[in-house]
Amino acid sequence: MSSTIIVNRSNITDSTNNSIFKYNFDSPTELTGKEIALVSTSLNYSWRNITEANNTFIYKFLANDYFSTQITIPPGLYEISDINAYMQFIFRQNGHYLKKVDTYVYYAEFVVNPTNYSIDLITYPFPASLPDGYTDPTGNFPFADSIHMEIKIESKLTEILGFPANFNSGYSVSNTPNVYSSTTAPNVNPNSSLTLICDEADNEFSSLGVLYSIVPQVSIGSIFTERPSYPIYLECKHGTFTSLTFRLVNSDTLMPIEILDPNICFIFSIKKHKN
Numbered sequence: 001m002s003s004t005i006i007v008n009r010s011n012i013t014d015s016t017n018n019s020i021f022k023y024n025f026d027s028p029t030e031l032t033g034k035e036i037a038l039v040s041t042s043l044n045y046s047w048r049n050i051t052e053a054n055n056t057f058i059y060k061f062l063a064n065d066y067f068s069t070q071i072t073i074p075p076g077l078y079e080i081s082d083i084n085a086y087m088q089f090i091f092r093q094n095g096h097y098l099k100k101v102d103t104y105v106y107y108a109e110f111v112v113n114p115t116n117y118s119i120d121l122i123t124y125p126f127p128a129s130l131p132d133g134y135t136d137p138t139g140n141f142p143f144a145d146s147i148h149m150e151i152k153i154e155s156k157l158t159e160i161l162g163f164p165a166n167f168n169s170g171y172s173v174s175n176t177p178n179v180y181s182s183t184t185a186p187n188v189n190p191n192s193s194l195t196l197i198c199d200e201a202d203n204e205f206s207s208l209g210v211l212y213s214i215v216p217q218v219s220i221g222s223i224f225t226e227r228p229s230y231p232i233y234l235e236c237k238h239g240t241f242t243s244l245t246f247r248l249v250n251s252d253t254l255m256p257i258e259i260l261d262p263n264i265c266f267i268f269s270i271k272k273h274k275n
Contacts, residue, residue: 002271004039007246009262018262019248025241032238036201037231038212039267044223045216046261049189050078054156059087059108061126061142061149062171069094073157077220077260080119080161080188084110095140100133108149110161113181119161121180123148123169148172151180162186192216193251196266200244201234209234213251231269 011021050073060068071090073083088106091097098105107124128145130136152168153161161167162182169180194214201209211234218224246266250257 002269005244005268005270007266007268009264012262012264013245014256015262016258017256018259018264019257021246021264021266023244023246025243028240028242030240031200031236033273034236034270035233035273036198036211036236036244036268036270037233038196038226038228039231039269040225040227041196041212041214041264041266042223042225043214043259043264044261045218045220046077047191047194047257047259048075048077049160049191049220050083050157051075054160056155057151057153057157059149059151061144061147067094067096067142079220080110080112080186083160095138096142097137098127098130098134098141099137100135105134108151116181117185118182119163119186120182121151121161121163121169123151123172123178123180125173125175125177146173146175148174148178159187159190189220190252191250191257194248194257195251195254197247197249198234198244199247200237200241202237203234208254209237211246214248233269233271235273236270 005023007021007023011023012018013022014020052075055073055075056070058068058070071087073086087110091106092104107126109122111120111122113120125146125148126142126144129143150169150171153163154166158165158167162184164183169178172178192215195210196212196214198209198211201211203209212228214226216224248257248259249255
């Protein structure tokens with residue numbers, strides 16, 4: 001016979017990260033000879049992949065005047081297309097674009113290359129003068145004959161994109177696009193897998209009471225539900241306890257994870273050990 005407990009946002013103890021939960025028993029409870037397992041969980045895929053540690057890079061060029069600016073991406077949840085859109089938003093703010101009828105023309109972009117399983121940075125040569133059919137809406141475009149924009153990434157954004165540390169496309173002059181492909185597999189969401197830990201669970205092979213690994217199979221921002229087909233029970237620590245503490249951590253680093261949406265619900269089963 002088993003008992004069921006529900007842990008949700010009312011049990012959150014760290015309002016900054018929303019990833020530590022404490023379930024208080026009505027009275028001190030003996031856990032010796034008991035086992036615990038996750039039955040189901042429901043939460044939103046709402047943890048950031050862009051933070052203050054990996055949100056900056058620089059673009060610069062030598063044209064009529066030397067120009068260099070740092071792009072700082074606001075922390076949040078980003079796909080590669082979002083990172084590219086923000087970069088080109090900054091281009092527009094600085095007037096580093098042209099228009100062809102109603103189409104904005106930019107001279108650098110990040111694109112996903114599914115064939116090569118890579119992220120490609122593509123830079124395009126600046127024109128020496130305004131091409132036919134184009135307009136320069138701000139009058140601030142850096143016309144320069146075949147010069148390419150230089151992209152320099154010194155933050156950990158390189159790990160998201162799969163580029164080498166301290167990547168720099170370098171200064172170049174050519175009449176054709178330059179393509180820089182990631183050299184390792186892109187890691188667009190380094191927190192794609194979470195580990196659920198119960199501090200009162202006992203694991204003879206680890207100091208952590210690992211209950212389950214949560215891997216969302218939905219797009220960023222979407223809600224998802226996990227229901228193990230066969231709940232995996234872990235023996236509880238021996239002794240009497242007044243509460244249970246659960247933590248969600250990064251599966252690789254086992255460090256706390258910041259979850260933006262606290263609407264989380266876990267259902268756990270506690271039963272007597274078979275032996």
